[in-house]
Amino acid sequence: MWPRHTIGLKFSFFSLCFLWTQATFTENSSVTYEPAGGAGQQVLTWTGGDGQVISADYLKLSLKQELQKRLSSEARIFLQDEQGFESLDARYTNYKRPWYIAAIQVAEENDVIETVNYARTRGIRFAARSGGHSLTTSLRRIKNAIAIDMRKLNSIKYDESKRRMTVGGGITTGEFANVTHSKGMEVTVGSCPCTGVLGISLGAGIGRLQGKYGYLNDNMVSIRLLLANGTVVEASKDSNPDLFWAVRGAGHNFGIGLEATYQVYPQLNDGRHYVVDFEFDLDKAEGMLETVNDMSKSMPAEVALFIIGRRKGANGKPTININLVYSGPEEDATPYIQPFDALSPVWKDAKTATWDALPWATYNGLNNILCTPQGWARFPIKNFYAANVKKYDIPTMRSYFNAWRAQNQKYEGEAMFSFMFESFPQQRVREKSDDATAYPWRHGSDHFLMIEAAYKNSVDEELLDNWLSKQQDSFIATSGYGRLQQYVNYGHGSKDPPEALYGYDEWRLEKLRRLKKEFDPEGWFNGYQPFVEDIELDGD
Missing domain, CATH: 3.30.465.10 (Uridine Diphospho-n-acetylenolpyruvylglucosamine Reductase; domain 3)
Structure with a gap:
């Protein structure tokens, strides 16, 4: 439950595209x-x-x-x-x-x-x-x-001598990428351009370039954090280092990020990326996923894959969209494109895009819907589940794809069922030790699976939630990890145990809870994916 004599103030700064909240309580009100x-x-x-x-x-x-x-x-x-x-x-x-x-x-x-x-x-x-x-x-x-x-706090400053970007707490991924690209630099960012940069990196900051540069928060140099007692502190490897460890993976539980500085890197291939979208009939799912599994065994740092469901693809039927981005010259991407070409896609589109334009050039412009209130309003209620898997279990995926198609047919016009799976390279991610930051899954997040039911008020909410939860259970059972391992920014909320978000090693939660008592002893920031003990996750 919330601490006695308090009311909750919650601060979240999300991402797949996020919101910050904090929980505060006062003694006399x-x-x-x-x-x-x-x-x-x-x-x-x-x-x-x-x-x-x-x-x-x-x-x-x-x-x-x-x-x-x-x-x-x-x-x-x-x-x-x-x-x-x-x-x-x-x-x-x-x-x-x-x-x-x-x-x-x-x-x-x-x-x-x-x-x-x-x-x-x-x-x-x-x-x-x-x-x-x-x-x-x-x-x-x-x-x-x-x-x-926070949106007006979107300042961004570039230190050319140190190759660092300092950004305000309200800046979005798209704004950050635009300015960074204009300086001839790049770093890992999320795939959605309208998410908050600080909120993403408080969780980790996964993305297409993580094989080259690690997670976004691996590149965080420092952060200015508003603590629950009203003071603003800096956290870095030299100042409040334990807090800096906690902020990178569990940061939403400690304060409000007002400003952060990130290391950035000279662009490769002049910042040009080769983008290929394929659409496949559902009967090609097995071959498609086998190809992804094979490629993932030794995925080069330049390759990133998304798998997205389309209710009505180019052929008017349900299809699976493979989005492949190669962060290098087109000719070098050929060995990774050919296996998908061999599966005879029903539709294919290929283009070269600059790094800052990637969000709008990939998976057939889906971000134009994800980033507009008009797109949000079509089906305003969206329930979201996710899980990490070591590889794609083919029978489990076949069962899910069949169920996904059936649900869209059953609820056409009333609800929409979607999925997005992410497969990223791991080279720079795994160069760091597992205890480098509070994010626990450097060796436990080979693929990120996300599923969603979006609907209107007339739909049976409990029925759809049960369906999503059942699909997640299947993913967990065949994940190769033997348990739910969850990216905190993709976590459902009340149904995720804190160990799934912050790690099953006892020392992790012990350290986080010790730091919580030091920097937020009254639990003012218990709102976003809390890890404190004895908190009611299911109640209102």
């Missing part, structure tokens, strides 16, 4: 929820230190009047029923989402600090957001909260 007239509705009351009960409407009005005095002239406050609130409240999924009474559009770092301090003294939960893509169900525990929109 509390928020309670009373049943309202409608089913499932709640009203907010705030109990101050003097025992006075204040209504939600009064709280919202006083919030705007009091907080505006603390913020910079460029900051904006939008209450729940005001124009402008909706755009700051929009997010990739409404499944078990946080709910806000106000949204703050901050203009500078101090606005974040002042908002957090105000919320803490008033006993109001708050959450900071950037891309709005966080998937974890632990967000549902953040109710009647303040949303802190």
Whole structure:
């Protein structure tokens, strides 16, 4: 449960495309929820230190009047029923989402600090957001909260002598890649351009270039972190090194990232990548996955693969899209393209794209949907499960593909079932020791499997959740690891044990919990994929 005499403030900065949130509690105030007239509705009351009960409407009005005095002239406050609130409240999924009474559009770092301090003294939960893509169900525990929109904190500075980029807490992957590419540099980033850079690297930062450069957080030089006590500290190998270890893999549990510095590298092949998309009939699934398994045994650092389901492919039928990106000259990619050509795809597209344009050039422009509120709104509720596997188990995948096709046919127009599997090279990732950072799966994440059900309110939510969970169970049973091993940024939330996210070696959680007591003893940051003991993961 949340600590006594507290209310939760959760901070998540997601990614496959993320949202930061934090959980705070105060000693002399509390928020309670009373049943309202409608089913499932709640009203907010705030109990101050003097025992006075204040209504939600009064709280919202006083919030705007009091907080505006603390913020910079460029900051904006939008209450729940005001124009402008909706755009700051929009997010990739409404499944078990946080709910806000106000949204703050901050203009500078101090606005974040002042908002957090105000919320803490008033006993109001708050959450900071950037891309709005966080998937974890632990967000549902953040109710009647303040949303802190970080997007204007998107500064980026390049130190040419040290080859380092320093970025603000609201910058997205696309913005980061654009500027880094313009300097002739590159580093590992996620495949979704509208995710928050800091949120991704607080988890790890997997991506196509990890074979060359390791995870994004392997390249983090330092981070400025807002702690629960209101102070801003720097974490690096020389300053707060234990905290720096924890931040890279479990960072959402320790504070708000205000700014971070990353090492970047000169582009190879002038930053040009060869991109090939194939579509295959489902009856080619076995040959396709056998090819991926064979290629993965010694995947070169230049190759990265995505496997994506298409309800209606180029032939009008369900197809499987293989996206292959080779970070080098086209002619060098031929040995990796030929095995897929031999399987007779129903459609193929090949092109050269610069590194900054990769998100828009790959898998037939899917990111144009993933990155727009208009795309999110088509099926606004999205439930997401994932698992790591050592290799693709062919019978398990065949069973899943058949079930995926059947579900899309059954729920056509009401729901959409999707999958995205990622297979990345591991060279630089595994050069580092397993204990280098808090991320536990350097040798336990050969492939990342993600499945999703997106739907409207009319669909039986529990039925679809059970279906997704059953598919995940099959992945785990044949994963080659013998247990759930989960990338924290892809974690479902309440159904993931902390060991699956942070490691089964006892010393890992022991170290994280010891550091938690040092840097966040009251549990203010227990909202995003928490690892503390005795916390209720299934309750609201």
